[in-house]
Amino acid sequence: MKRPAFLLVILFVGCVRAEPNCTERRCLAQMLINKEYYSQPQYENCTLPIEVPFIEYQTLAVDTKNLRLNSRLVAAVEWLDPALAWDMSVYKFDRVVLPVKKIWTPQLHVTNGITTSMKHASDDLVVFSNGRVVHRVIINAEVNCEVNLFNYPFAGDECPVAIQTFSTGDCGTGLRLGDVRMIDGSHGDWQTDFATLKKQRDDRNYITVGLSIKYSNPFITLLLPSILIVLADLVSFALPLRGGERNTFKVTLALSFTMFLNILNNELPGDSQCSPIIRTHFCICLILLVLSMLVSMMLTGVAKDGLLIFNCFSKCSARRDKGNSDENKDEEIKADISVVHLDVSEDIQMLRKVVKFLEALDTKKQKHAKYEKIANRGDKIFFWFYFFVASSYITAMTCVMVKYKCKVNHFDFWY
CATH class of the missing domain: 2.70.170.10 (Neurotransmitter-gated ion-channel ligand-binding domain)
Structure with missing residues (x-):
């Protein structure tokens, strides 16, 4: 009896010691x-x-x-x-x-x-x-x-x-x-x-x-100014060709447009699978502005003295006028040799000079009027051509920007 009781006591003490002394959450x-x-x-x-x-x-x-x-x-x-x-x-x-x-x-x-x-x-x-x-x-x-x-x-x-x-x-x-x-x-x-x-x-x-x-911010800061600059360039055709005001205004527009090109270059990446078409838009707008500026300068020269196209014709006419004047001068010399007018006064000679001067001035005015007429006609033709091209381009480009979709493979990192 003593031995089993002793074993039970040892087992009980071992179980008590096996149980943890602390059962709190931190333990x-x-x-x-x-x-x-x-x-x-x-x-x-x-x-x-x-x-x-x-x-x-x-x-x-x-x-x-x-x-x-x-x-x-x-x-x-x-x-x-x-x-x-x-x-x-x-x-x-x-x-x-x-x-x-x-x-x-x-x-x-x-x-x-x-x-x-x-x-x-x-x-x-x-x-x-x-x-x-x-x-x-x-x-x-x-x-x-x-x-x-x-x-x-x-x-x-x-x-x-x-x-x-x-x-x-x-x-x-x-x-x-x-x-x-x-x-x-x-x-x-x-x-x-x-x-x-x-x-x-x-x-x-x-x-x-x-x-x-x-799109409100980039549209206002980039796309809208480009459209307005082209529109201002169209309105500038209302300025007269002579005087230089139109050419100065067009040069100012072209320089202003380069500022927006710098903003665009800072905002958009250099290249990608689907490069922004607004780069092409700005390039075409710049080409239109420069073309309009060059044509306006050329027509201003034509209106002034028949520059470029009519310069050669003016040289030929000048040569003919010079030949005619030489012939008239020879005839006058011959007439003076053959007939001596003793009673010609200085007033009559002065009157002849004034008449010749007025005739030359009238001839020059006729030339300038002819040049201005040709320049104005060319200006009107180019205006309507420019208006049609700019309007068609802006409409087509806006449709492409809004509707066309370019596809990009975003999962090329998985092989």
């Missing part, structure tokens, strides 16, 4: 920390599923010049780690808070991100009694997105933000994504229209981000 947390499980939970198939119930997506900025999309993602992540489970009959708590640095946590990154940084939303996380771990992470990524700017400033496109975790062959982690919530859709000249979760394969998950330009 439970310390017990889990002391396990020092810093490696990924291992299963038979070597793949740990990571649940992502929701992702909060936010576009921070869109770099139009370098075609970059800066994004911020807040993801809720959950996974099961059986090694962190505990017996609720000993520790009567269904959850506990642990330091995030004391256990293993998954790493999320953006596949097509030029730079990606993941940080923990908090220094702590929650562990449940069955080993389920709940945590939040913040991902900041700069994505190389070939934004379709062909229709700028009416451009809009969709950029993928691919989210992946570590995986090598049959081992690693696998994502199971849930809902995507978009916050703060407005940022600068760009607007985030939507953010939708899609996938190409089971291991290729991405968020499609719909972007569009708020």
Whole structure:
């Protein structure tokens, strides 16, 4: 009897000593920390599923010049780690808070991100009694997105933000994504229209981000001034050809247009798969302005002294006039030799000179009137030609900017 009773006492004392002395929540947390499980939970198939119930997506900025999309993602992540489970009959708590640095946590990154940084939303996380771990992470990524700017400033496109975790062959982690919530859709000249979760394969998950330009600012600062400058150039045909006012005004318009070219060069990228057609628009507008300026200068020269086209004709007529004057002079000399007028007074000679001067002046005025008539006729013809070409071009270019769509392959980072 003594021996069995002694054994029972030893067994009872051992069980009491085996039970933890502290069963508080903090003691439970310390017990889990002391396990020092810093490696990924291992299963038979070597793949740990990571649940992502929701992702909060936010576009921070869109770099139009370098075609970059800066994004911020807040993801809720959950996974099961059986090694962190505990017996609720000993520790009567269904959850506990642990330091995030004391256990293993998954790493999320953006596949097509030029730079990606993941940080923990908090220094702590929650562990449940069955080993389920709940945590939040913040991902900041700069994505190389070939934004379709062909229709700028009416451009809009969709950029993928691919989210992946570590995986090598049959081992690693696998994502199971849930809902995507978009916050703060407005940022600068760009607007985030939507953010939708899609996938190409089971291991290729991405968020499609719909972007569009708020066209009011670039339209007012770039497109509208180009149209107004061409319109002002058309109205400048109302100025007279002579005097130089029209030519000075047209030169001022051409110089002013180069300022908008510099603004455009600073705003848009140098080249892309779908280069902005507004570059071609500005180039054609500049060609129209320079052409109008050159034609106006040429017609001003024609109106003044028959420059260029009529210069050769004026030289020929001058030679004929010179020949005629020489003949008349010879005839006068002969007449003076043959007949001597003794009673010719100086008043009559002065009167002859005045008559010759008036005749020469009248001839010159007739020439200038002829040149001005030809120049004005050419000016009217060029005005209507310029009006038709400019109007047709602006209408066609506006339709192309609004309706034409250029396609860009955004998934070339996946091979």
